[in-house]
Amino acid sequence: MFLLSPSLLNVSAKRFSVRTVACATLGFRPSSSPHDLRNISSIRTATMSTIASESPASKFRLPTNVKPTHYDLTIRTDLDKLTFDGTVTVSLDVKEETKTIVMNSSKLKLGQATAYTAVSQSDPSFSEPSFDEKEKRVSFSFPTAFPAGTQTKLTVGFAGELNSSMTGYYRSSFEEEGKTKYYSLTQFEATDARSAFPCWDEPALKATYTVTMVSKANTVNISNMPITSEKVFSLNDHPELKTLFVDLNEEWKVTKFETTPLMSSYLVAFANGPFEYLESSAKMPLSKRTIPLRIYATKDLIHQAQFALDVKAKVLPLYEKVFEVEYPLPKLDTLVANDFDAGAMENWGLITGRTSALLLDPKKADLAAKKRVVVVQSHEVAHMWFGNITTMEWWDYLYLNEGFATLMGEVIIEGAAFPEFKPNSEFITVHLNRALALDSKLSSHPIEVACPDAESIGQVYISYTFNEQADVYSQIFDGLSYSKAASVLRMLSAYVGEDKFLKGVSLYLKAHLYANSVTNDLWAGISKSTGADIINFMDNWVKKIGFPVVTVTETSEGIKVRQDRFLETGLAEGADNETIWNIPLSILTVDANGEPIVDKTAVLDAREKTFPLDTSKPYKLNAGTNGVYRVLYEDAHLSKIAAEVAKPASVFAVEDRMGLVNDVLALSKAALMKLSNALTLIDALRNEQEYLVWDGISANLSSLSATWWEDEYIRSLLDAFRISLFTPFVKKLGYEYPASENPDISQLRTRAIEQCLSAKDQSVIDELKDRFAQYMKNGDDSVIPADLQGAIYRAAVIYGGKDEFNAVKAIYDKAPTPTSRISAMIALCQTKDSALLDETYEIALKQARDQDVVYFLSGLASNDLTKRSVTRLFQDHYETLYKRFESTFMMRYLVETTYSGLSTQKDLDEMNAFFKDKDTSKYHMGLAQCLDSIRARIAYIKHSSSDVRHWLETWKESN
Incomplete structure (x- = not known):
């Protein structure tokens, strides 16, 4: 999944007559009289009850007495009534003798369940559903136990509404000839397959799926796999469906799809609507197959989809080559949605995503839009291997999906396909700095979040946020699972070498094809390819909260380095500062000819160590800015660095200069160095020509301006400083964008103009x-x-x-x-x-569309006039917003967007008072991070206002 942000077993049991299945679905025994059959729309909702649990783990994980192996899913979509209904037959391996079968279900009406054993088809068992709404489960208790070691088929009918929630099976809308029209699509990650059909909705419970879609004849059906047959409904061809859906006629059609490989429920996908498509293909290097590729959208949008299709065709073969694992499906589609919660979703064989992530008009596209489409498509294609073929065993290991898709999709493969975008360098600003900013808060969490059961989830969030249980699924889809995870993996790749790293990844994938994995499975693959103890080296990076700052002190013989946990308010103390990380220092020095050399063997694996070094020559730690840490130098050496970066032929590469800018601003915020020293370094970079360095400077100066937004005097001085830095580029580059221009020049022009506008x-x-x-x-x-x-x-x-x-x-x-x-x-x-x-x-x-509300609140929060009034707007409409967005990621985004720019103790007190009596379980990690941000900003203003004012006044007098 890309955030806003940010996948064949034979079924041993025989198939049974659909007529019997249909009868069972509706909750009735087979009858010789067709008049006893009722329309599936009359399914009744069972009485609510609580499912008894046998152990604490079963409160959060489904019982293991049965295991699904195959789903036959038939689903009918009615876009006129905005409803869906259908039946699912699940083939089960009975692992332990049981009378009770428990599965996931949410927001659905269910019929009576029917179960058959493989040896006794003529003697079905029936059970009424018993729901547990809190745990989103349904249980079926049968009169006779199913023996261990047997196969059983369970059939359940279901019905639901196509709402606008952007989760489960939902509706999206578009305008055509002045009328609102609808189509339907799925969004199941993390736990919303259960709201489209009853299932075992856990990533480790992989099964195969055969999907049949029934829809109006003038619409298009798509799913994970290719179509095997599609016909307008007729009684001769589909007698079983007439039994199931009694109102079918020639206005409907039936679409059957091929059976999927083994896959997790959250990757199942289907959609129905008036779609059009563009198509292409990709020749695969290992299998030598030609994979058909399509991108679907409504008629009004399809003309903007070609670029995304071209990107997909370009990157798909690269993944197969790099991973040395064949892409296993016979096709790969993409569906563009008008209403979508996240950025995009990696459903196996059917990627879905929002318009801004997948569309652009080539005649009117800005460079940022092109890069966004490249990143999103490449990220989601990466998931076809990371997440889809090999899937995390449980949501603890989400980063195995998202961290890898971020690194592979947005750095390694993007770098091979679109080197002009310099993705490895841009990663420092887009992901590494974002990760470090988020992870420097006390409310952060480890990359690997332990949540084996409900009790453990409570413990996790007691430790890191509030003393209340979290909705873990939506909370862990954050910058740590994506950006920090990718940053840690990028650091490891740089340390062991990219070739060995990718070889280890290939070994990992091959060892877990169509299976599930945990962290040590990955480390085992890379350990094998490198011969190193990767488990020991990486353990604290994924299992411990936070990251270190490395303090460098010069000695007579070299440098003494010390590690402490870094917080945005300073060094952590006591229990918060116990972790010792294995830190690859990558010490950059120069040789006798003044050429840069890097020592990649230096590792800080203790609290303090001393390394021999000629400190009279230029040196810098974290060469290439691959490490997930900050570096704090003494003032004297920082001055030498500032002098070195000002040279036209500096020994510090663009990535080093980017890292220095980000480090000094973060360290000044934490009161570990003066803000004036950070500004001196930026001032020394006036002759810098690289866009990516200026992009980092731009972001940091904008952050300073937003911090002192209520101090008009400091803001005016900061504005003058920004104008002095960026106006020369505006004058040099102008306002026009030649078609053949280097991307760096285009982006530098845009950034310079935006900074000058912001600085008035x-x-x-x-x-x-x-x-x-x-x-x-x-x-x-x-x-x-x-x-x-x-x-x-x-x-x-x-x-x-x-x-x-x-x-x-x-x-x-x-x-x-x-x-x-x-x-x-x-x-x-x-x-x-x-x-x-x-x-x-x-x-x-x-x-505004649901997916667009966040843009409005973000815009209002960036307007000084409305920075506080938008919080009142949010509070006045809180209940409506909560109800509207409680099932999506959006509520967290809204809280973070609305509040994180505030900067006074009064803001903090009022915020705490407002949320004190609210159920914050859907977003309390984001809320905690907002509170931390405000506290840090209050402290920053307190300890640095005098310093920044004095430096800016001195600068102004001298210019």
């Missing part, structure tokens, strides 16, 4: 306003380069009036691309007019 550079404001005025006058958007549309829209709204606001709103209403729509949403939130803000609030709460 009048010449930039005037240029952007003038371009939007030209657009308003003649409707010609050629004066608005795609890379600048966000900046131009914001300038128009901030410095314009109602006319400009309405013009941007018109773009939002009829946006030509997903990117322009998002830019318009954020821009609308920047107005300073109270009446227009009220209109924005109305759009955000009542008109």
Whole structure:
């Protein structure tokens, strides 16, 4: 899954007559009279009851008395009534003698279950469902026990509504000829397959699936596997379905799909609607097969899908080559959805994702949109191996899926397919710095989150957040499972060598094909390829919370290095500072000719160590910024580093310069160095030409501006400093984007203009306003380069009036691309007019798609005028928002977006008071991180205001 952000066994039991299955599905015994059969829509909901548990573990994990091996799933979709119904027959291996079968079910109406043993088809057993809503389970108790070692088939009918929750089997909408129309699709990760059909909804309980879809004849059906047959319904061809769905006629069609390989329930996918598609293919290097590729979307969007299809065709063969494991499915589709909670989802054979992650108009696409599509498609294709072929045994090990998909999809494979994007370098800003910022909070959690049962989940979150039980599934999909996990794996790859690392990964995959794995399985593969004890080396990196800061002190013989856990408020103490990490120091020095050399053998595996080094020459730890740690130098050496980075031919590579910028700002925030020293380093980089270094500087200066947002004097000085840094690039590069231009130059231009706009550079404001005025006058958007549309829209709204606001709103209403729509949403939130803000609030709460509400709150939280009023907006509509988003990731996003920019003790107190009596189990990790952020910002302002004011005043006087 990509966040916003961020896969053949023979069934031993025989098949049975569908007529008998249909009767059992409805809760009735077979009868010779067809009049006794009832429409599946009349399924009754059973009386609620509590399922008895045999052990503490069974409160959280399903009993192991039976194991599913195959599902026959038939599902009918009615897009007119916005409902679905169907039947599922599950082949079970009985592991222990039992009368009771427990499976997962949520939000479904279920019929009576029927069970047959392989040896006694003529004597079925029946059971009414008994629900446990809290645990999302249903149990069926039968009169006779099923003997251990036998095979049983369980058949259950189900029905549900196609709601707009963006989870389970849900509906999405689009406009056609002024009318709202619908289609349906699935989103099952982590635990929502159970809300589409009753199943064993745990990743380790892999089975094969045969899906049959019944739908209106004028719609398109897609699923994980290719279609084996598709016919308009007829009684001669489908007599069994007429028994199941009594109102079928020639308006319906029946689509049957091939049986899947062994796979986890959360990877099952199907969709129905008026889709169109583009197609291509990929020639695979190992199997020599040609894999057909398609991308589906509604008619109004399909013309923007070609680039995503091309990316998929380019990266799929690379994965097969690198992993030395064949892609096992006969096709790979992608479906673009108007309404989608996450960014995208790796359903095996049918990737799904939101429009902004998968679409772009090649004539109007900005570079950021292209990179986003590349990253998302590559990330999800990586999951076809990491997660789909080999799946984590339980959600403790989510990072085995997401960390690997992030590293492989967004660095290694992207680097091979699109080297011009410099993904390994960009990783430092996009993922490493993000991970370190999140992991420097007391409310952080380890990469590997232990949650074997309900009790353990409570213990995990007692330790790291609040004293209450969490909804672990949605909470662990965060920057630690993605960005920190990928960062740790990238560090290991750099330490052992990428070739050996990838060889170990291949060994790991081959050892667990169509199976499940835990952390040590991966380490075993890499240990075999390297001959090193990877388990011991990596254990604390994935199982312990936090990361170290390495303090460097020069001695007469070299350097003494010490490790402590780093917090955004300083060094951890006591019990919070017990972990000792194995830290690859990667010490960069220079040889006799002044050329850089790197010692990759140096490892800090104790609290303190001394390393011999000639400190009279330039040196730096964490060469290449591959390590997951910060480095704190003495002031004197930091001054030498600043002098070195200012040289045109510095020995410090672009990745080193990026890491230095991020380290000094983080260390100053933690009061481990003066902020003035960090600004001195940035000032020394004025002649820097690399976009990625300036991107890091931009992000850090924006963060400083947001921290001192209520101190007008410091803000004005910071603005002047930012303008002095970025205006030269604006003057040099201008506002036009030549088609053949290097991506770095394009991105540098965009970043420089955005920084000058944010810092209120009048010449930039005037240029952007003038371009939007030209657009308003003649409707010609050629004066608005795609890379600048966000900046131009914001300038128009901030410095314009109602006319400009309405013009941007018109773009939002009829946006030509997903990117322009998002830019318009954020821009609308920047107005300073109270009446227009009220209109924005109305759009955000009542008109915006569910997936888009977060953009509005983000925009409002970035507007100084509404930074606090947006919290009141959130609080006033809390109950409505909670009900609207409680089943999605979105509630966490909304909390984080709304509150994390606040900066006073009053903010902190009011926030604590508001959430004191709320059920925060769906988002309390995000809430805890917000509270930590506010505390850190309060401390930063307190200990650094005088220092930053003095440095900026001195700088201004000297310039």
